[in-house]
Amino acid sequence: MSLHASSLYGRSPHIVIAGGGIAGLTTALSLHAAGFERITVVEAAAAIRPVGAGLNLMPNAVRELDALGLLDALEAGALPTRELRYYHRSGGLISREPRGLGAGYRWPQLSVHRAHLQQVLAGAVRARLGAAALVTGVRVTGVEPLPDGRPRLRLEHRSGAVRGRASLEPDVLVGADGIRSAVRAALHPGEGGPPWNGMLVWRGVSRMPARAVGSFMLIAGDDRQKAVVYPMGRPTGPGREVLVNWALARPAEPDRGEGSGFGSGSGSGAAFGCGDERLRGDWDRSVPVETFLRHYEGWEFDGVSVPDVLRAADSAHEYPMVDREPLDRWTHGRTTLVGDAAHAMYPTGSNGATQAVVDARALAHALARHDDPAEGLAAYESARRPAMTALQRANRRLGPEVVINLAHERAPHGFTDIHDVLPAEELAAVARRYAATGAFDPDTVNQGSPYEVPLPAIG
Numbered sequence: 422m423s424l425h426a427s428s429l430y431g432r433s434p435h436i437v438i439a440g441g442g443i444a445g446l447t448t449a450l451s452l453h454a455a456g457f458e459r460i461t462v463v464e465a466a467a468a469i470r471p472v473g474a475g476l477n478l479m480p481n482a483v484r485e486l487d488a489l490g491l492l493d494a495l496e497a498g499a500l501p502t503r504e505l506r507y508y509h510r511s512g513g514l515i516s517r518e519p520r521g522l523g524a525g526y527r528w529p530q531l532s533v534h535r536a537h538l539q540q541v542l543a544g545a546v547r548a549r550l551g552a553a554a555l556v557t558g559v560r561v562t563g564v565e566p567l568p569d570g571r572p573r574l575r576l577e578h579r580s581g582a583v584r585g586r587a588s589l590e591p592d593v594l595v596g597a598d599g600i601r602s603a604v605r606a607a608l609h610p611g612e613g614g615p616p617w618n619g620m621l622v623w624r625g626v627s628r629m630p631a632r633a634v635g636s637f638m639l640i641a642g643d644d645r646q647k648a649v650v651y652p653m654g655r656p657t658g659p660g661r662e663v664l665v666n667w668a669l670a671r672p673a674e675p676d677r678g679e680g681s682g683f684g685s686g687s688g689s690g691a692a693f694g695c696g697d698e699r700l701r702g703d704w705d706r707s708v709p710v711e712t713f714l715r716h717y718e719g720w721e722f723d724g725v726s727v728p729d730v731l732r733a734a735d736s737a738h739e740y741p742m743v744d745r746e747p748l749d750r751w752t753h754g755r756t757t758l759v760g761d762a763a764h765a766m767y768p769t770g771s772n773g774a775t776q777a778v779v780d781a782r783a784l785a786h787a788l789a790r791h792d793d794p795a796e797g798l799a800a801y802e803s804a805r806r807p808a809m810t811a812l813q814r815a816n817r818r819l820g821p822e823v824v825i826n827l828a829h830e831r832a833p834h835g836f837t838d839i840h841d842v843l844p845a846e847e848l849a850a851v852a853r854r855y856a857a858t859g860a861f862d863p864d865t866v867n868q869g870s871p872y873e874v875p876l877p878a879i880g
C-alpha cells in the first residue's frame with residue numbers, strides 16, 4: 422500500500438487519460454490532488470468547445486468537486502436544484518420532492534450547462550497541471566498491451582501544426598472517451614456500437630423570463646413520451662431571463678423517416694439491426710424545433726408551457742436514446758475505463774455526469790493507495806462496477822422516473838387525488854430504492870468524501 426503517489430518506483434508514473442470530457446478532466450484533477458505529477462489528457466476535439474445542453478450534478482458529485490476546490494467556480498454559473506416535480510401528461514401533479522440542501526444534504530444539487538462545467542474543469546487542469554497536460558486535436562485510435570504490461574496507444578493528430586500518427590507508452594491508461602470509447606473497443610473487440618431502444622431524444626436550451634419556467638425541475642409524461650424542463654442559471658438583464666434546459670423523448674416514427682439512420686427500435690434496450698453506427702451517441706445533429714413541437718402541443722404544468730419553452734429555443738439537437746450493456750470487466754492490466762466509457766446509461770436520475778465525477782475521484786484514491794498500478798485499478802473497479810451495473814439496469818427500468826409511468830398506467834386519463842393512484846409510501850419507496858442503488862442517500866453522502874488522499878508531509 423502507498424499513500425505517496427509521487428514516489429512510486431522512485432518517480433511519478435505517466436498516466437494518460439483518453440478524452441477531455443467531464444470524466445477525463447475530473448480524473449486529471451483528482452490524480453493531481455492525490456499527488457501524481459505526470460498526467461496527460463488527450464482529447465479528440467480540436468478545442469474544448471461549449472457544446473451540449475444542461476445536466477444535473479447530484480450532491481455526491483458536488484461534494485467531490487468541492488473537495489477539489491471547484492465549488493465556487495461551479496456555482497458562479499449554476500443554479501441549485503431545490504425541487505423536483507413529477508407530472509401526469511394530463512397536467513396533474515404526481516409528486517414534489519426537495520432536492521439538495523432542502524433534502525438534508527450538506528451539498529447542493531446543481532443544474533448547470535455542460536459547457537460551464539467543462540470549462541471550469543479544463544481551466545483548472547491548465548492552471549494546476551500546466552497547459553501541456555491537456556492536448557486537443559489528438560484521437561486515440563487503438564490500444565495494445567506491451568510485454569511488460571504497459572499499454573501502447575495509437576494516436577492520430579487531426580489539427581494544429583502536427584498532423585499524422587504517433588504512439589505513446591504510458592504506465593497507466595484511463596479510457597474516458599465517452600459512449601463510443603476507442604479504449605473500450607480495444608478492450609472488448611466485437612462489442613459493436615451502443616444499443617438503441619428505438620426512442621429519440623431532443624435536447625436544447627432556451628432563454629426566457631424566469632416567471633415562465635418556475636424554479637423547479639419538471640419531469641412529465643410516461644415511458645413513451647416524456648418532457649424534462651428546468652432553469653439552470655440566475656435571472657439576468659431587464660427581462661429577468663434565465664437559461665432553461667429541456668430534454669424530450671418519444672419513440673421514433675420510422676414511417677415519417679424519423680431515426681431512419683439509426684436502425685429500427687425494439688424498446689427493450691437490446692442491441693438490434695446495424696443502422697448507421699456513426700450516428701449513435703452523436704451530440705451534434707441539429708434539427709428544427711418544428712420537427713417535434715407538434716407532439717408537445719397542450720403540455721402545460723403549473724404554468725410552465727412546454728411548447729413556449731421549445732419556441733424560445735436557440736437550436737435543438739436530436740440523438741438516439743442509447744446506453745451500454747454492463748461489462749463484466751473494466752480493467753485490463755494497467756488500462757481501465759471511467760464515466761460513459763465504462764457505464765453509459767440512459768439519461769434518467771441525473772447520473773451521467775454525477776457518476777463520471779465520482780469514478781474519477783475513486784480511481785485517483787485507489788491508485789494512490791497501491792504501489793502496483795494494476796492492483797490500484799482493480800481496487801477502483803471493485804469499488805465502483807457493481808453499483809454502476811445496478812444503476813445501468815435500474816435506468817433501463819426508468820429509474821426514479823418509473824412513478825410517471827405507474828401513474829399513467831393506473832390512471833391514463835388523469836386523477837383527482839394522486840394518492841388514490843399512487844400511495845405516498847409507494848412514491849417515497851421508489852426514490853429511496855434508487856438512492857440506495859447508487860449510494861447517494863443523504864446519510865451516506867453527508868459522511869464526507871471517502872476519496873481524500875492524505876499527502877505526505879513536506880520537510
Ligand SMILES: Cc1cc2nc3c(=O)[nH]c(=O)nc-3n(C[C@H](O)[C@H](O)[C@H](O)COP(=O)(O)OP(=O)(O)OC[C@H]3O[C@@H](n4cnc5c(N)ncnc54)[C@H](O)[C@@H]3O)c2cc1C
Pocket residue numbers: 439440441442443444445463464465466472473474475476477535559560561562597598599600601602603604624704759760761762768773774775777
Ligand atoms: C459533445 C457532448 C455534449 C453532451 N451534452 C450533454 C448534455 O447536454 N446533457 C447531458 O446530460 N449530457 C451530455 N453529454 C454527455 C455527458 O457529458 C456524459 O454522459 C457524462 O458527463 C459523462 O462524461 P464522460 O466524460 O464520460 O463522457 P463525454 O462527456 O462523452 O466525454 C468524452 C470525451 O472524450 C472525447 N473522445 C471521444 N473519443 C475519443 C478518442 N478516441 N480519443 C480522444 N478523445 C475522445 C470526446 O470528444 C469527449 O470530449 C454530452 C457529451 C458530449 C461529448
